[in-house]
Amino acid sequence: MVKLVLLHKADSIYEDEPDVVYDFPRSYLKAVEEAVGDWVVYYEPVKAGPRGYFGVAKISRVIPKPGVEGRFLALIEPGSFLPFDSEVPRLADGRPLEASLTEPDGTPKKGGSVQLAVRRLPEADFARIVNLGLPQELERIEATRYDPQLAELAEGAELFERPVLERLTxxxxxxxxxxxxxxxxxxxxxxxxxxxxxxxxxxxxxxxxxxxxxxxxxxxxxxxxxxxxxxxxxxxxxxxxxxxxxxxxxxxxxxxxxxxxxxxxxxxxxxxxxxxxxxxxxxxxxxxxxxxxxxxxxxxxxxxxxx
Structure with a gap:
């Protein structure tokens, strides 16, 4: 299995619904099939809007798109999609969050893999993006959001570190x-x-x-x-x-x-x-x-x- 970044544009010719299905051409079939049973991160390209990385989901299976030659559907596992609490920007301190998009000197690459709608995502990059979009302490942030006394009690309290996948489920x-x-x-x-x-x-x-x-x-x-x-x-x-x-x-x-x-x-x-x-x-x-x-x-x- 392998994790992926999936490019999503709301007005695309591809009929995507991030929590239900991802529509893609044959050229990405091998990569998407490798990701069955694993997690993906959704990404909005610059020309489509400002969101950057905006959610996660798990692929359950891949099928040919009915009535459309050369197109396939990645079916999303029911209940797995989760939007990020905060959209994650494409760059952090001027550097891409994906190793495959980064030049040796840390600057963003141009062309090539940057244009791919489906990109393999190393575990470390996946964890970093999810931690930025869905922070470990989100439950505590919400619980203390409107109560100053609870917020004071929470200050300095040790945060129980949960693995990324445990948190997502x-x-x-x-x-x-x-x-x-x-x-x-x-x-x-x-x-x-x-x-x-x-x-x-x-x-x-x-x-x-x-x-x-x-x-x-x-x-x-x-x-x-x-x-x-x-x-x-x-x-x-x-x-x-x-x-x-x-x-x-x-x-x-x-x-x-x-x-x-x-x-x-x-x-x-x-x-x-x-x-x-x-x-x-x-x-x-x-x-x-x-x-x-x-x-x-x-x-x-x-x-x-x-x-």
């Missing part, structure tokens, strides 16, 4: 990373009420909801998330509310949710608040899955008391 760490990215994408506002609520200490009250749960093949992509208030998160998970196929109209299970409750909780226009960056907008397929598999379903053994 630990559910508590991934939940923190997902929550931070989703809430940030929506400006800490509830996507269905539009409210921007913070408690006395400045902590945002909005939560991060998975549209398709991880245990049902959902991912930790921001495009599989919605920032929701606690009540609306509860309602969304129980199928009392959803989003229509126009990706903006909020649907309500009217036979289960009283009209006055709707008026108190949802935005007056009944529309979903979208992230400022359209690349973070909910993916239509995730919303479709929620409508077809969760919305309107009977919640067994649970009494809904609206007061």
């Amino acid at each position: 630990r559910r508590p760490y991934r939940e923190v990373a997902f929550r931070r990215k989703v809430r940030e994408a929506y400006g800490y506002r509830c996507a269905m009420s539009g409210l921007h609520l913070r408690n006395g200490g400045g902590r945002p009250e909005v939560q991060a909801a998975h549209i398709r749960p991880v245990e049902r093949q959902g991912s930790d992509s921001v495009r599989n998330g919605l920032a929701l208030s606690g009540t609306l998160h509860w309602m969304f998970d129980r199928g009392l509310i959803s989003v229509a196929d126009d990706c903006e109209t909020i649907l309500v299970s009217r036979n289960k949710v009283p009209g006055d409750v709707v008026g108190r909780l949802l935005a007056p226009d009944g529309k979903l608040l979208k992230p400022e960056d359209p690349r973070n907008a909910p993916h239509p397929e995730n919303l479709r899955w929620h409508r077809e598999n969760v919305f309107g379903q009977v919640v067994s053994g649970e009494t809904l008391d609206w007061g």
Whole structure:
């Protein structure tokens, strides 16, 4: 097995969805097949945007692209994709983060391997990029973010070093990373009420909801998330509310949710608040899955008391 860097452009002719599939030509087939079962880092080229390295995922298998000669699909292992907490710049102190892109004097190479859409990535380079994008102390950073007393207690505390791969697969760490990215994408506002609520200490009250749960093949992509208030998160998970196929109209299970409750909780226009960056907008397929598999379903053994 081998780790890779995969170039991704949102407006490319290749139909990539970083948490689901990577579309590539035959020229990269051997390298991608070698990476099956291993991790890859996604990279946005200079002409496509400013992000640099922006996430990780694991390849589960490679198949020919149906109906397209000479193209292949690398299928991403469900639940493996994780966006970086902070996008990692292409250069650090003027030097590339990949050894293959670096001249002997430390300056960036030009042409050649720099242009490759699929690049082999040494273990040391992989660990360095992931550590910059998903720091070891991310859970502690989040836990002490809005509490000065906890932050003071944490100062000087020894950090338990976890191997990179263990960190990428630990559910508590991934939940923190997902929550931070989703809430940030929506400006800490509830996507269905539009409210921007913070408690006395400045902590945002909005939560991060998975549209398709991880245990049902959902991912930790921001495009599989919605920032929701606690009540609306509860309602969304129980199928009392959803989003229509126009990706903006909020649907309500009217036979289960009283009209006055709707008026108190949802935005007056009944529309979903979208992230400022359209690349973070909910993916239509995730919303479709929620409508077809969760919305309107009977919640067994649970009494809904609206007061």
